[in-house]
Amino acid sequence: MHMADALISPAVGGTMIAASAGLIAYSSKKLKEEIDDKKIPLMGVMGAFIFAAQMINFTIPATGSSGHIGGGLLLAIILGPYAAFLSIASVLMVQALFFADGGLLAIGCNIFNLGFFPCFIVYPFIYKKLIGDSFSKSKIVIVSVLAAIIGLQIGAFSVVLETLASGISALPFGTFVLLMQPIHLAIGFVEGLATAAVVLFIYRSQPELFNVASTTTTGFPYKKAVISMLVLALVTGGMFSWFASAFPDGLEWSMEKVAGSPELESPEHSIYTTMKNLQEKTAFFPDYNFKPSTDAKAAEGDESWPAVNAGTSVAGIVGGFITLMAAVIIGVILKKRKVVESV
Amino acid sequence: MSHHIIQSHGLCYTYPDGNKALREISFLITHGESVAIIGANGAGKSTLLMHLNGHIIPQTGTLRIGDYPVSKETAHHIRRSVGMVFQDSDDQLFMPTVFDDVAFGPLNLDFPHEEVEERVRKTLETVGVLHLINRPTHRLSGGEKRTVAIATVLSMTPDILVMDEPTSSLDPRSRRRLIELLKTFHHTKIIATHDLDMVFDLCERTIIMNEGAIIADGNSSDILNNKELLKKSGLEKPLRLQGCPVCGTEE
């Protein structure tokens, strides 16, 4: 469920980057106050561990497929939320840069979906609360599975919201939710089992490891954090939509070009109308459509179709082809020159 | 030069789990000496080394490095004069590039950046790997890693070099090179090792540890020829001092 750059809009990407960067800065500050400088190498090496551990697969009984660990929850259990958050953010960065597993502008979304929820929501409010002080095998298994499932469900839902808000995919809300949530139920179950297996092993062989980590879980000022993140999101969101509206040939212009009307009615799905109302009230992204749907009003007014006339689109195709060829030729020339140079 | 003397008196250490790692360790190592500490696995060598740079503070007994007794307060001074080379170079080389790694210590000593750069170059030149200066650490071979690990320590100009298994997992040529390199150093050297052939080349003095205590301390060639003593401590004579299997000569 790593978001790709191709599916997000600048406003969504920017807002989520701002939110994640804020959380990274906050977690870093918190860790610095801790003065436990042992954690600096530990975080980095644990990130590398998660990366390596993702390559260990195990068979899932009765399915024939195999699973591996995602890591956010396990990191939080070992390192505590702040260090875990930085660690998982780093793992996601390596995956984005080397394996294109999630985009670079979408990194904010991915850090938020796979880092914030497990570290700052699921771990303190579900895992810690339910585990309490006493450990037992079944308790660890049940709580881990539950925590992992909840974490991934929120994360998957967040993916849906971010994709819809970006308006690149045409998937309707209901379908998308039906597509994402059940898959992540299964993935969450596997993740929970894997996490429990590791936690149990460590609990049996070196229980003192847990005491090192979980001393720093208390004292996260949730209210303050939520408010400052909201402010941050509003500011950046506002900035990006200003950017979008400041350029007349930006989003709306092209929407106008495509659909014939700058403001499209939202379709009957109630989520959009609610979103839109909310959006107007909060001026979240002024006149920035959450989902520029084509099958709404435009269908009635035939004269608005097709706004792009055949002439321009043929020109576009011809020109696009020429541009592409030019780019390839330049690339080949550069490459050729390189080879000659190195010989 | 009194500040290079290492003096231990009645040093004992017991781990929290009750394992008595050191029992009544006493010795005196003077400036410029090269001393091997040998013994079977679990004999207490590593614990002793960890005392030498103040990572572990003596529980009972005293340990003096130069002018300072080892304690929490003096640990910072002691680490400046005692350079520690680890058994696993991957633990020691934690920075991304060779340059960064060798510069890590001098930067922590707050030298100006120009001086840091000069130190890095000079040290790498001394150990003969200046060409690796911009290489990423994880791209070095085993022998290169070991050499760079030694450079990271030398760049802080220590008086005493403490090494844990410097020749382990090196191929024969890298091992030979390392021994030749170590021969050129005039530092006080303390080397914990299983490589008794290297001891024969490098150290004039050998200390044998067994179950946390010193059972022999003396001239290397005497000790390494003492079959009974070595056997008692779970060791064997250096190969070079053993007989030849081809021509069948017994010692």
Place this chain on the structure above:
Amino acid sequence: MLLPFNCEDIISKIESTLFNLGYMDLLSYQDTPVHRLDSRIKLIVTLCFLLTVISFDRYEISMLIPFIFYPIYIIASANLPVAYLFKKVLYVSPFALMIGIFNPFFDDKIIITVFGIGITGGWVSFFSIMLRFVLTVTTVLALIGCTGFNNICYAMNRLGAPKVFSIQLMFLYRYIFVLAEETARVVRARNLRSFNGKGKGVKIYGAIAGSLLIRTINRAQRIHYAMICRGFNGDIKIFKSNNPGVADIAFFIIWIFLFIVFRIFNVPELIGGSVLRLIQ
């Protein structure tokens, strides 16, 4: 995460991950003019590129095409292997494909007619997504190939990322290679002794991952010890790099200018229009 692999494929999966990481890493140590550019500049230009590309509305295709110049320029002049990068792009494409392929089903209004054939908005936006996908993924891979991970960490640090974060990123990268090899060895040992799927269950997994985790934590302690031995007291000092030079600034200005031009003017349409007029 669920994977469609059979157990037998797992060995190769680890090895290929390791290989990919190492190969991309190796590519970044080449010495070309693009490699020599300031990493901060490359990072910023890449981010501007991505931002511009995703700022188009979902039906845009022709205006996206000129952006291909940037990744092609980087790949060609940084001497990166085209076929390899292309394979990597294909390898990660299923996610975008999976989400994008729904567009034609939900958005079936014809929005352009080419030579009398109507094309629905869904197909247009689907191709737009795929084009964006290829552009963004290629450019990110090209960035790492011409810059290297550590330089990106340094760049982030100098651009204001918290030090704790960038330092542990460097640690992560440094030890990925060590731990991945360790893991590969353990998993190989397990797979060699597992038969008919026995020995690959979640319990054994817990033992393997758990003991690797404990080893990892012990390693972290040794590293910390090594750091302390060399005067570490909670703050890592990073050697400062030089300021951007003329080449860096030129690279920055030229590409940002081009991105703006490509964003404002529909270059392919202009070219195509004039070509068509010429023909007529």
